[in-house]
Structures are given as C-alpha cells and as structure tokens.
Amino acid sequence: MPKDGGIGASSKRREDVRFLTGRGRYTDDININNQTYVHFLRSDVAHATIKGIDTAAASEMPGVVRIFTGADFEGIGSIPCGWQVTDRHGEPMQEPAHPVLAQGKVRHVGDPICAVVADTLEQARDAAEAIELDLEELPAVVDMKAAVQDGATKVHDDLTSNLCYDWGFVEENREAVDEAIKSAAHVTTLELVNNRLVANPMEPRVAVGDWNAGTDDYTLYTTSQNPHVIRLLMGAFVLGIPEHKLRVVAPDVGGGFGTKIFHYAEEAFCTFAAKQVGRPVKWTSSRSEAFMSDAHGRDHVTKIELAMDADNNFTALRTETYANMGAYLSTFAPSIPTWLHGTLMAGNYKTPLIYVNVKAVFTNTVPVDAYRGAGRPEATFQLERVVDKAARELGVDPIELRRQNFITEFPYATPVAVEYDTGDYNATMDKLAEIGDLSGFEARLAESKKRGKLRGLGVNCYIEACGIAPSNLVGQLGARAGLYESATVRVNATGSISVMTGSHSHGQGHETAFPQVIAEMIGIDESQVEIVHGDTATSPMGMGTYGSRSLAVGGSAMVRAAEKVINKAKKIASHLLEASEADIELKDGQFTVAGTDKSVAWGDVTLAAYVPHNYPLEEIEPGLEETAFYDPNNFTYPSGAYCCEVEVDPETGKVTIESFAAADDFGNIVNPMIVSGQVHGGIAQGVGQALLENCSYDENGQILSASYMDYAMPRADDVPFYSVDHSCQTPCTHNPLGVKGCGEAGAIGSPPSVVNAVVDALQRAGHDVTHIDMPLTPGKVWAAMNG
Amino acid sequence: MTQVSMTVNGKAVSGEVEGRTLLSGFLRDSLNLTGTHVGCDTSQCGACVVHVDGVAVKACTMLAGEAEGTEVTTIEGMANPDGSLSTIQQAFQDHHGLQCGFCTPGMVMSAAALLQDNPNPSETEIREYLEGNICRCTGYHNIVKAIMAAAGQDVSKIAAE
Numbered sequence: 001m002p003k004d005g006g007i008g009a010s011s012k013r014r015e016d017v018r019f020l021t022g023r024g025r026y027t028d029d030i031n032i033n034n035q036t037y038v039h040f041l042r043s044d045v046a047h048a049t050i051k052g053i054d055t056a057a058a059s060e061m062p063g064v065v066r067i068f069t070g071a072d073f074e075g076i077g078s079i080p081c082g083w084q085v086t087d088r089h090g091e092p093m094q095e096p097a098h099p100v101l102a103q104g105k106v107r108h109v110g111d112p113i114c115a116v117v118a119d120t121l122e123q124a125r126d127a128a129e130a131i132e133l134d135l136e137e138l139p140a141v142v143d144m145k146a147a148v149q150d151g152a153t154k155v156h157d158d159l160t161s162n163l164c165y166d167w168g169f170v171e172e173n174r175e176a177v178d179e180a181i182k183s184a185a186h187v188t189t190l191e192l193v194n195n196r197l198v199a200n201p202m203e204p205r206v207a208v209g210d211w212n213a214g215t216d217d218y219t220l221y222t223t224s225q226n227p228h229v230i231r232l233l234m235g236a237f238v239l240g241i242p243e244h245k246l247r248v249v250a251p252d253v254g255g256g257f258g259t260k261i262f263h264y265a266e267e268a269f270c271t272f273a274a275k276q277v278g279r280p281v282k283w284t285s286s287r288s289e290a291f292m293s294d295a296h297g298r299d300h301v302t303k304i305e306l307a308m309d310a311d312n313n314f315t316a317l318r319t320e321t322y323a324n325m326g327a328y329l330s331t332f333a334p335s336i337p338t339w340l341h342g343t344l345m346a347g348n349y350k351t352p353l354i355y356v357n358v359k360a361v362f363t364n365t366v367p368v369d370a371y372r373g374a375g376r377p378e379a380t381f382q383l384e385r386v387v388d389k390a391a392r393e394l395g396v397d398p399i400e401l402r403r404q405n406f407i408t409e410f411p412y413a414t415p416v417a418v419e420y421d422t423g424d425y426n427a428t429m430d431k432l433a434e435i436g437d438l439s440g441f442e443a444r445l446a447e448s449k450k451r452g453k454l455r456g457l458g459v460n461c462y463i464e465a466c467g468i469a470p471s472n473l474v475g476q477l478g479a480r481a482g483l484y485e486s487a488t489v490r491v492n493a494t495g496s497i498s499v500m501t502g503s504h505s506h507g508q509g510h511e512t513a514f515p516q517v518i519a520e521m522i523g524i525d526e527s528q529v530e531i532v533h534g535d536t537a538t539s540p541m542g543m544g545t546y547g548s549r550s551l552a553v554g555g556s557a558m559v560r561a562a563e564k565v566i567n568k569a570k571k572i573a574s575h576l577l578e579a580s581e582a583d584i585e586l587k588d589g590q591f592t593v594a595g596t597d598k599s600v601a602w603g604d605v606t607l608a609a610y611v612p613h614n615y616p617l618e619e620i621e622p623g624l625e626e627t628a629f630y631d632p633n634n635f636t637y638p639s640g641a642y643c644c645e646v647e648v649d650p651e652t653g654k655v656t657i658e659s660f661a662a663a664d665d666f667g668n669i670v671n672p673m674i675v676s677g678q679v680h681g682g683i684a685q686g687v688g689q690a691l692l693e694n695c696s697y698d699e700n701g702q703i704l705s706a707s708y709m710d711y712a713m714p715r716a717d718d719v720p721f722y723s724v725d726h727s728c729q730t731p732c733t734h735n736p737l738g739v740k741g742c743g744e745a746g747a748i749g750s751p752p753s754v755v756n757a758v759v760d761a762l763q764r765a766g767h768d769v770t771h772i773d774m775p776l777t778p779g780k781v782w783a784a785m786n787g
Numbered sequence: 788m789t790q791v792s793m794t795v796n797g798k799a800v801s802g803e804v805e806g807r808t809l810l811s812g813f814l815r816d817s818l819n820l821t822g823t824h825v826g827c828d829t830s831q832c833g834a835c836v837v838h839v840d841g842v843a844v845k846a847c848t849m850l851a852g853e854a855e856g857t858e859v860t861t862i863e864g865m866a867n868p869d870g871s872l873s874t875i876q877q878a879f880q881d882h883h884g885l886q887c888g889f890c891t892p893g894m895v896m897s898a899a900a901l902l903q904d905n906p907n908p909s910e911t912e913i914r915e916y917l918e919g920n921i922c923r924c925t926g927y928h929n930i931v932k933a934i935m936a937a938a939g940q941d942v943s944k945i946a947a948e
Contacts (some may be wrong), residue, residue: 011882012880012881013880013883015887015888016880016888017872017880018886018888019878019885019892020872020879020880020885020888020891020893020895021863021865021866021876022820022821022822022823022861022862022863022865023822023823023860023863024888025821026821026824026889026890028821028825029815029821070877115844121806122805124906173869200923201887201923202824202832202834202885202887202889202890202921202922202923202924203824203826203889204825204826204828219927252888253887254824254826254887254888254889254890254925255886255887255923257923285831287826287827287828287829288848290827334833416896436815462878467925471888501830506887507886507887507888507924509886537854539810556899579924637819673883674883676883676927677886677924677929678924680925680926680927680928680929681886681923681926682924682926682927684926684927685923685926707827707828707831707833708827708829708832709829709831710922713916713921713923714915714923714926714927715917715918715920715921715927716914716918716920716927716930716931717911717914717915717917717918718916719926719927719928721928721945722926722928746926785881
C-alpha cells in the first residue's frame with residue numbers, strides 16, 4: 001500500500017498548480033518600474049583584435065541611455081573560475097582573465113563587445129546595428145589536438161600555450177598501469193568522441209539588475225541554480241560589492257541542467273550598469289544568443305585501453321582525454337574532466353590499476369562546463385563502451401563479463417581515490433533483466449527481422465558520485481569554495497513551518513519533497529510545511545543545486561536543523577508535561593511521556609515557544625527556529641543498470657528507440673514519483689546525446705548549430721515510454737536520510753546503452769562495426785553499414 | 788504605433804503596438820499575461836502556444852496586429868470557472884507531467900487543441916502532435932501519459948509513477 005504522505009509517498013507536487021495556471025514567476029516575468037533594456041553586441045567571428053569601436057551614431061539613436069564597452073570595465077574584476085586544478089608536474093593550471101566585456105580581443109563567436117542600454121529592447125537592438133566595429137580577424141583554433149601543437153595560434157597571448165593543464169591521476173600509478181597493459185593477456189582499445197552539447201533549459205537566461213540610490217544596495221534577479229554562489233563570485237571577485245549590500249534572487253527557474261550554475265558576464269553587467277545609469281537594467285537572452293553564451297557541455301576526445309588477464313579479469317585501465325575548455329574558464333570548468341571524471345573511472349568494477357590523463361585545452365569556442373552529469377557521463381560512456389567492445393572481442397556475454405568484474409564488497413576503496421560506501425550491482429542487473437525482459441529479446445529480434453529491421457540490445461552499468469562534497473576534501477583538490485548546504489527551520493507560533501534552504505528548485509520538486517521529510521519527522525501534515533528558497537535575503541548561505549546534491553546535502557542540513565528544533569521542543573514539552581526530558585517522545589504531532597497517557601500537541605508546544613507564559617525561561621530562550629550547516633563526509637554513489645533496444649533501418653540508417661529500461665539504486669527515496677520523473681528526463685537527454693544532439697563548429701570557429709532549427713533535441717516522437725525501477729536500495733551510510741541522489745543518473749547511464757545497442761544491431765547483421773561516434777545520425781549509421 | 792483590440796480569456800482588451808510586436812510580446816508585456824513563455828526565436832519550442840479563434844497558434848509567430856478582432860485563450864484562461872484545475876491541467880499534476888514548468892503552458896494548450904480535434908488519441912498520435920513542443924525535463928513520458936489520462940484512457944498499465 002503506497003503511503004499517502006511523508007517519506008516514501010508520491011505526493012503530488014504543490015508547485016504544479018502555479019505552473020499549470022500561468023502563475024509561475026520566472027525572471028523574465030519580473031519588470032521593475034523605469035527599467036531599461038540591454039542588448040549585447042557580440043562578436044560574429046571566433047578570434048579577432050578589436051581595432052576600433054565607434055558608438056557615436058548609435059549613441060544618438062532614439063531611446064539610447066548609454067553604450068558600454070570593455071573600456072568601462074577597466075579596473076573591474078575578471079569573471080572568476082571557482083576551481084584550480086594542479087597538473088601532473090605540480091604546477092597550477094593556466095588561468096586567463098575573463099573580462100565582462102571584451103578588452104582588446106574577442107575569443108569566440110558570441111563574446112560580448114558592447115552593451116547598449118536603452119528605454120526599450122527594440123531601441124537597444126536598433127542602436128546596436130548602428131555601432132561600427134573594426135575587427136581584425138585572427139586565425140581561430142578549434143580542434144583541440146591542433147590547438148596544443150607547437151606554433152598554434154594562442155587564444156590568450158599572455159599564456160604560454162593553449163594547454164590549460166596536463167593532469168595525471170593517479171600519477172603514482174602511471175608506470176604500474178603501463179606495465180600491466182604491456183603484460184596483459186588481452187587489451188581492448190577504443191578511441192571515441194564525447195560530443196559537445198548545449199544544455200538548453202527551456203527558459204533562456206535572464207538577468208535584471210537593480211540599484212537603490214537611497215541605500216546603495218543592489219539586487220540581481222537571475223536565472224540561477226545557486227543565488228548565493230552568484231552573490232559570492234560577483235560581489236567579491238568582479239564588482240567589489242560586499243554581501244550585505246547585494247541581494248541575489250533566483251525565482252522560478254525554468255530548468256538548469258548545470259548551465260545555470262555559473263556566474264556569467266551578463267549578470268555582472270546588469271548589476272554594475274544599474275548603478276551607472278541609475279535605472280534597473282534587464283537582459284533576456286534570445287535562444288540564438290544562448291547557444292553563443294551559455295556554457296556548453298562534454299566535448300572530450302578520448303583513447304581508452306582496458307587490460308585483462310587470461311580469465312577476463314580486468315587488470316588495468318588507461319585513458320587519455322583532451323577536454324575542451326573553450327575560450328575562457330567557466331566557473332567549475334577545470335574540475336569537470338578531472339575530479340568529476342577521473343575519480344569515476346573504476347565504474348562498477350574492481351580494476352586494480354587505473355591511470356587517467358587529461359589535457360584541458362583552450363579553443364576559440366564558447367566556454368565548456370558542467371552539463372547534467374558533468375564528467376561522470378564522459379567516464380561512464382568510455383568505460384561501458386570499452387567493456388562492451390572487450391566482450392565482443394573475447395566472444396563472451398557482455399553482461400557476464402560485467403558481473404565477473406563487479407565490485408561486490410563494500411565499503412570499497414577504488415584505485416582512483418574514492419570509497420564507495422554501499423551498492424549492489426548484481427541486484428540492479430537482476431532487476432534490469434526483469435523489467436527489460438531481456439529473456440524475450442530473441443523473440444523481438446525475430447519479429448524485427450520479419451519487418452526488415454535490424455534490432456540490437458545494449459546493456460550497461462553506471463556509477464556516479466553525487467552529493468558534492470566534503471569541503472575539506474574538495475579544498476585539497478582545488479575548489480575555491482566550501483560545498484556544504486544550509487537550512488533554517490522556522491517554526492511559527494501555530495506550528496506551521498517555513499524551511500529556508502540554500503538548495504534551489506528548478507524542476508526537481510523541492511517544494512513538495514522537502515516538506516515530506518519534515519512532516520515525517522514531526523508527524524504533521526505536509527501542507528503545514530513550506531520551503532523558501534532562491535533568495536539570499538531569506539536563506540542562510542548555501543551552495544545551491546547541482547550534482548544531484550539537494551536531498552543528500554541540503555536535505556541533510558534540513559534534517560539537522562529539524563533535529564535541533566525537535567530537541568528544543570522536547571525541552572518545552574517536558575516543562576509543560578512536568579516530566580523528564582528523557583521520557584518525552586514525539587509521534588504523530590504529539591509529545592507524550594513514555595509509559596503514560598500524558599501528551600501535549602505540537603501546536604501547543606510551538607505556541608508556548610512564542611507565548612512563553614508557562615515556560616522555562618531561565619533554561620531556554622523563547623522561539624523555535626534553528627539553523628544547520630551540513631558538510632558531507634563522503635560523496636554518495638548511486639548506481640544502476642540500463643538497457644536499450646533499438647531498430648536500425650538498413651535502408652536509411654535511422655535508429656529508433658524501441659524500449660528503454662533503467663534499474664537504479666538511489667538508496668532511500670522520499671518521493672518515488674519525482675524520482676521516476678528525474679530518471680525519465682535524464683534518459684531523454686542521454687538519448688538526445690546518443691542520437692540527435694551535436695554542437696558543431698566549422699574550422700573558422702563559426703558555430704553551426706545556434707538555433708533549434710540546427711540543434712536537434714528529442715521530441716515526443718523520438719522516445720518511447722520508459723520502464724524505470726528504483727526498488728533496489730542500498731541506503732547511503734553517511735547521511736541522515738540514507739539518500740544518494742537521482743538527478744543525473746538517467747543522463748549518465750543512457751548514452752552507452754544506445755550506442756551499445758546500435759553496434760549490437762549492426763554486428764548481428766554481419767557488419768564489421770565496432771564503434772560509431774555520437775550522435776548516431778542516420779547518415780553516420782548508414783555510412784558505417786556501407787563501408 | 789497601431790491600436791489592436793481582441794478578446795483574451797473572455798475579456799475585451801486593446802493596446803498600442805508597433806507593427807513588429809508579436810502576439811507573445813503583446814500578451815506578456817502589454818497585458819501582463821506572463822504564463823505564455825518564449826523559449827526560442829525560431830518557432831520550434833512551443834512554449835508560447837495559445838489558442839486564436841480555437842486554433843493552437845505559436846504566439847511568437849503571429850503579429851499582435853494579425854490577432855485584431857480574434858478570441859485568444861492563454862494558459863491563464865484554462866482553469867475551470869471556479870478556479871480549480873481543468874481536466875487536462877489536473878491530469879498533468881496527477882501524472883507528474885511537468886517539472887520546471889516552463890514548457891508547461893504550451894504543452895497544456897497543445898494538449899487541449901489535440902483533444903478538441905481528436906478526443907481519444909493514441910500514444911503515437913499524441914507524440915506526433917507534440918512534435919512542435921519541446922520539453923527538456925520530463926522525457927515526455929508523463930506528458931503523454933497525462934494527455935492519455937485526460938482523454939479518459941486507462942494509463943495504469945504504463946510504467947508506474
């Protein structure tokens with residue numbers, strides 16, 4: 001019987017009502033009296049010296065308030081990078097400046113050169129067309145391997161080369177791994193591309209800057225996953241505004257997927273310019289602008305080698321990856337191909353020796369940073385593809401090869417510095433066989449064959465690291481921030497509760513799921529609990545939502561704060577009940593004295609806290625409000641097994657997804673309905689990467705896929721109903737809820753399933769195809785089949 | 788600037804617009820009906836779908852002036868007269884057919900238009916009809932399921948949750 005409330009219930013989402021009736025309040029819905037509009041004039045070439053900017057005519061255009069150029073930002077800080085990676089020789093990465101508006105040079109198509117502020121957006125756009133730019137075009141570097149050749153054009157003149165860092169992990173293992181590969185009975189090698197993607201949350205980015213002339217306070221409304229991080233980065237590093245004079249609000253946000261983590265130049269511009277022009281300044285990104293200014297994702301070129309002994313046990317793994325940073329370092333960019341990628345290369349397997357080399361490269365392209373999964377999809381894809389290829393080379397069953405090498409004992413310390421606390425990879429594989437009906441595949445294969453279609457089955461596993469992260473650990477690894485989370489649990493006099501959290505909900509349903517936890521702890525109705533988030537003025541300093549961390553870290557902070565509240569409430573109850581505090585129990589919203597029929601209701605205790613007439617004032621303070629900061633002591637390690645069945649049309653190469661099943665282990669689950677929804681969405685994004693999506697540049701650095709006419713994302717008729725299950729649960733051992741995180745799993749686990757399935761289909765049809773790079777468009781698949 | 792008049796969600800409205808003003812802009816900026824969202828600039832995403840004289844239209848692809856004299860319905864006009872969620876809206880909530888909510892107004896408006904034309908659509912018909920509406924959050928699973936449920940179909944056999 002499903003629960004009808006609390007932890008484990010599929011409570012319907014309360015936020016849906018406003019979204020379904022058009023009453024959501026997204027950043028673009030915010031208009032402030034007397035506001036101006038800014039339009040950014042962006043570079044239309046990938047690399048050029050700015051020889052001149054003539055704004056004279058444009059400045060005279062109707063409605064123009066002021067035109068800003070890079071010169072207006074002399075002395076203003078650089079857009080900061082939040083993570084410093086140390087290379088394999090112990091040297092810090094190369095870190096270029098990133099001005100708010102271009103200074104001297106432009107380095108990618110979309111680099112902002114001028115900002116036109118006008119009374120209306122149309123006037124700003126019209127005036128931008130009247131600006132005369134003198135750009136002297138320079139050769140562009142686009143290909144990563146060419147970018148690090150001697151003599152390559154440099155993206156940044158003041159750096160020694162285009163190599164941001166050359167990272168080795170674990171460097172001490174390098175020679176042992178080389179040796180193990182040399183002496184292996186079998187080595188499977190695969191070279192592959194993890195295609196460049198654009199996150200494309202449906203809501204484009206928006207920023208509205210406001211400045212109060214009376215108080216010298218600033219407010220920025222922005223489409224962010226983490227308003228406190230924006231306040232910290234922009235206030236401290238770019239504009240020099242102290243936190244107490246700067247409020248950042250991220251109201252309803254229409255999806256993020258990572259791309260709304262980062263601090264962007266447009267946010268700093270609108271905040272800065274609001275004071276300069278003495279009026280609010282609003283920017284709304286167009287979709288084409290988003291393609292040229294939102295941080296992109298993935299874009300790795302990798303060679304992976306898997307060594308095995310004569311019994312097919314994995315003995316060593318070696319990878320070499322080129323990771324694109326784009327033209328500047330976005331907020332978390334350096335950490336993605338390193339600490340969020342290299343540490344996951346053990347996957348679900350007990351490979352004893354692993355060495356990961358990553359060369360991060362500057363190119364004349366849009367900056368690249370975290371996109372749903374961030375490093376973990378790249379790790380999973382190469383590992384699960386090479387394992388699949390190995391099985392085919394050895395002529396063994398891909399599932400059995402995986403099972404043979406599974407980690408089965410926990411905790412397990414990998415050779416890449418992380419310790420998995422729990423997991424049961426055979427259990428999720430067993431569950432997958434059931435929900436994916438793997439035993440029925442042959443019959444479906446025969447049926448497809450009758451219709452002239454090539455059918456294939458792809459199976460894979462994944463592991464990810466969520467709940468980022470222990471602050472002291474990430475500090476050692478180069479993070480320039482702590483990665484705790486905060487919560488204030490404010491109990492009102494009548495017993496209702498507001499929870500101010502540093503986590504941010506932009507589709508994940510925190511407003512529904514977080515109250516389920518509080519309701520369970522206290523035994524009150526979920527409707528009595530409200531979540532307040534997205535505003536630095538109301539929530540304690542928090543690090544926001546990304547990396548599937550909200551429940552594992554933010555939820556844990558909330559639990560800790562609620563425990564403090566309950567402890568204090570028990571003290572009050574013990575006074576009211578004239579009993580020892582140790583005998584007070586809280587259940588179903590009633591405080592009782594163990595072994596007696598004496599009780600007092602939650603609401604009476606909370607009322608006493610705020611109307612402390614009969615109250616132990618000499619022992620405890622009035623009021624009932626507590627704050628907790630929770631710093632996790634490990635990552636969490638969700639895992640799972642996925643399968644996909646495809647049909648390939650031998651005439652056209654078109655791939656259709658016939659079925660998709662996902663068996664995940666997320667530990668304990670608060671709202672199964674929301675968890676399934678997260679997995680569905682992740683699978684669709686992974687299928688998009690595998691079959692459709694590709695952000696492409698030509699050799700001159702022109703972006704060729706800068707609109708929805710050119711960048712293909714999954715539509716409703718590209719995907720089937722999915723079969724998802726999360727009944728395999730090995731709870732996390734180190735957070736109070738035993739939760740692991742579910743937001744990225746689908747996007748991590750699904751790309752290899754699709755590619756494995758297509759390769760399987762082609763091999764079954766007799767084609768000598770071992771790999772096709774994503775996206776598997778009909779043209780590529782047809783070419784693979786036809787030599 | 789020209790004067791336009793139309794009926795929006797049953798109310799007569801009028802306003803001054805430039806010739807280039809899109810219907811989506813008129814609804815959002817002049818009428819403050821911000822439920823109609825703009826997610827792209829190439830008529831691909833469908834977040835701005837409204838009904839004009841009963842037909843689903845992408846409001847970013849119609850000039851405000853072209854809507855002169857028409858009856859427009861937006862997401863703000865879709866709830867029942869007593870303010871409760873309509874059958875389609877309720878089905879989206881019941882079946883978790885939305886996450887971030889940004890594409891949702893367009894999805895609901897498209898679903899309403901579909902069910903008006905085809906009260907009992909198949910899964911395939913729903914998926915094909917939604918070709919013009921992109922959702923980045925749900926993977927479409929629960930949107931399709933919600934529309935089937937709104938049409939009165941038994942969706943209990945479709946993967947749980």
